[in-house]
Amino acid sequence: MRDHLVPIVMGLVAVGLFFAFPYDLAFLTRVLVTIVLVLSVDLVLGYAGIPTLGQAAMFGTGAYAAGLFAIHVWGDPLAGLVVGAVAGAAIALVSGLVLMRTRGLTVIMLTIAVAAILHEIANRARDLTGGADGLRGIRMQPVLGLWEFDFIGRTGYWYALVVVIVVYVGLSILTRSSFGLGLRGIHDSPERMRAIGAPVYWRLVTAYTIGGGIAGIAGALNAQITQLVSLEGFAFSLSAEALIMLILGGTGRLVGAVIGVALFMTVHHFAAANDPFNWLFVIGAMVLVVVFFLPQGIISLPGILLRHLRGGRDADRA
Amino acid sequence: MGLFLNIVIDGTAYGMILFMIAVGLSVTMGLMRVVNLAHGAFALVGGALAHWFQQDLGTGFGIALVAAIAGTVILALPLELVLYRRIYRMGELQQVLATIGLTFLFIATINLWQGSALLVIEFPQALRMPVDLGFRTLPAHRLAVIGLGFAIILFLWWLLDRTRFGVRLRASVDNRDIAAAHGINTDMVYLATFGLGAALAAIGGIMGSELLPIEAYYPLRYMVLFLIVVAVGGMGSILGSFLAALGLGILETAARYLLPDAATISFFAIVILLLTLRPNGLMGRV
Numbered sequence: 001m002r003d004h005l006v007p008i009v010m011g012l013v014a015v016g017l018f019f020a021f022p023y024d025l026a027f028l029t030r031v032l033v034t035i036v037l038v039l040s041v042d043l044v045l046g047y048a049g050i051p052t053l054g055q056a057a058m059f060g061t062g063a064y065a066a067g068l069f070a071i072h073v074w075g076d077p078l079a080g081l082v083v084g085a086v087a088g089a090a091i092a093l094v095s096g097l098v099l100m101r102t103r104g105l106t107v108i109m110l111t112i113a114v115a116a117i118l119h120e121i122a123n124r125a126r127d128l129t130g131g132a133d134g135l136r137g138i139r140m141q142p143v144l145g146l147w148e149f150d151f152i153g154r155t156g157y158w159y160a161l162v163v164v165i166v167v168y169v170g171l172s173i174l175t176r177s178s179f180g181l182g183l184r185g186i187h188d189s190p191e192r193m194r195a196i197g198a199p200v201y202w203r204l205v206t207a208y209t210i211g212g213g214i215a216g217i218a219g220a221l222n223a224q225i226t227q228l229v230s231l232e233g234f235a236f237s238l239s240a241e242a243l244i245m246l247i248l249g250g251t252g253r254l255v256g257a258v259i260g261v262a263l264f265m266t267v268h269h270f271a272a273a274n275d276p277f278n279w280l281f282v283i284g285a286m287v288l289v290v291v292f293f294l295p296q297g298i299i300s301l302p303g304i305l306l307r308h309l310r311g312g313r314d315a316d317r318a
Numbered sequence: 319m320g321l322f323l324n325i326v327i328d329g330t331a332y333g334m335i336l337f338m339i340a341v342g343l344s345v346t347m348g349l350m351r352v353v354n355l356a357h358g359a360f361a362l363v364g365g366a367l368a369h370w371f372q373q374d375l376g377t378g379f380g381i382a383l384v385a386a387i388a389g390t391v392i393l394a395l396p397l398e399l400v401l402y403r404r405i406y407r408m409g410e411l412q413q414v415l416a417t418i419g420l421t422f423l424f425i426a427t428i429n430l431w432q433g434s435a436l437l438v439i440e441f442p443q444a445l446r447m448p449v450d451l452g453f454r455t456l457p458a459h460r461l462a463v464i465g466l467g468f469a470i471i472l473f474l475w476w477l478l479d480r481t482r483f484g485v486r487l488r489a490s491v492d493n494r495d496i497a498a499a500h501g502i503n504t505d506m507v508y509l510a511t512f513g514l515g516a517a518l519a520a521i522g523g524i525m526g527s528e529l530l531p532i533e534a535y536y537p538l539r540y541m542v543l544f545l546i547v548v549a550v551g552g553m554g555s556i557l558g559s560f561l562a563a564l565g566l567g568i569l570e571t572a573a574r575y576l577l578p579d580a581a582t583i584s585f586f587a588i589v590i591l592l593l594t595l596r597p598n599g600l601m602g603r604v
Contacts, residue, residue: 287419
């Protein structure tokens with residue numbers, strides 16, 4: 001039961017935020033979309049241990065696929081999400097077949113290179129993608145034929161929240177399955193997993209592909225709700241920020257991804273609104289404090305505090 | 319033929335600048351095993367200091383260059399003592415996060431101090447003079463950059479291969495504990511190496527400011543480029559960084575001359591190909 005408590009509380013908080021901040025729904029929805037993206041990074045990096053700085057490759061692909069699908073084929077949101085997921089997974093599978101043969105810094109560089117190439121292709125294929133102007137003219141049909149997307153973003157918020165919950169529950173099940181446990185094993189020691197007969201390479205490719213599909217869903221969600229796809233979807237800064245948010249919250253735990261996104265984006269929202277030039281001071285200091293004092297991320301804070309409250313010699317060893 | 323020579327000359331000058339900055343990164347990443355994403359920040363600090371000495375204090379280029387390099391090292395050493403010493407012991411992800419956080423602080427500080435405009439560094443008359451190569455004229459400082467690049471690789475080879483310091487550094491890197499047990503002050507060796515990396519970054523930042531202009535977001539804008547040079551060259555290999563920087567410099571220049579529309583795509587496609595064929599880089603040790 002305790003395992004389910006935190007996600008349920010987070011879901012209730014998300015419902016409460018809808019009523020508490022009815023004028024900030026655009027920002028809150030962006031947080032939800034980013035949570036989906038960072039959850040995908042958590043699967044790839046936190047569970048499977050694949051260092052990636054290029055998750056934007058799948059996010060952008062999902063966004064363009066869903067946007068083009070809505071314009072040229074069918075404006076149904078759920079069908080668009082499926083298209084985005086398939087597109088993201090396809091890119092991840094194709095690049096993953098190469099990427100998973102390498103390790104460490106090389107993987108990081110290759111993920112960056114894949115995203116950079118897709119960014120440039122989207123930039124050059126102006127006729128199809130609108131290039132630097134972005135893909136415009138996306139008109140979505142009502143969700144399930146019932147709920148129109150409204151100007152204030154109410155439908156968008158609930159729609160994104162449901163997607164977040166579905167992805168979260170799906171990942172909870174996946175990471176507890178034998179496949180998820182296998183990924184943890186690979187994360188800790190690929191050699192031992194290979195020695196006990198696990199197909200390490202194919203497990204990693206599968207994890208990367210699933211992660212790509214989820215990142216594609218995040219991109220599709222963003223395209224449908226903002227009704228715009230821009231080159232930013234492929235930007236290196238998106239991948240880098242997703243990584244920062246995840247490590248801030250804590251890797252290898254789904255809760256960590258949610259908390260990291262909420263914290264980073266809230267701080268960014270207020271610090272950048274007050275002083276757009278100096279917000280890097282705030283985020284830089286925050287990042288350093290977390291790395292030096294909470295190396296396991298923000299999610300380790302309650303545990304550390306509890307141990308200190310209980311006192312005793314254990315407190316020092318925390 | 320003229321086109322070919324143009325590509326070689328421009329590409330070599332560009333590659334030498336990449337080399338000067340990336341070699342410091344290769345040393346810290348390959349030898350000291352720290353993923354130092356803040357490396358470009360030292361190039362930025364060097365460039366900003368040189369700009370400040372020239373524009374606000376009115377010194378000549380030579381003094382500004384030396385003072386800026388010294389200033390960068392003076393800033394880098396306490397950072398090593400206070401922060402990096404702890405960062406060495408962290409896991410890779412924590413290193414990435416810590417050095418990105420540090421980069422943000424550098425950017426914000428330079429932004430606060432010098433603003434977000436381009437920080438121009440003026441080269442002296444002697445270096446701005448055009449030099450006639452027969453088939454084209456070239457600003458003298460491109461030739462100076464090429465010469466400096468060769469000088470730096472010779473210096474580094476001599477330092478790491480032929481001096482006592484080089485022996486100590488290689489010993490500390492191979493096995494820090496055993497090196498320390500042999501009486502090598504590994505803390506000092508790491509400190510000196512870190513300072514050397516920062517100094518190289520500052521030189522590259524200043525000398526390369528014509529091709530890679532200095533401004534507050536410099537460390538983030540070129541971070542990927544420098545990392546790619548190190549990854550392709552092989553971490554910790556001076557010669558690898560040199561070959562990778564030259565090769566990628568000439569390649570990118572060639573792509574810009576020959577296929578301006580597909581320059582970025584072909585650059586990254588070749589990087590992917592190279593890293594797939596040689597995951598540890600051209601000269602990387604396994």
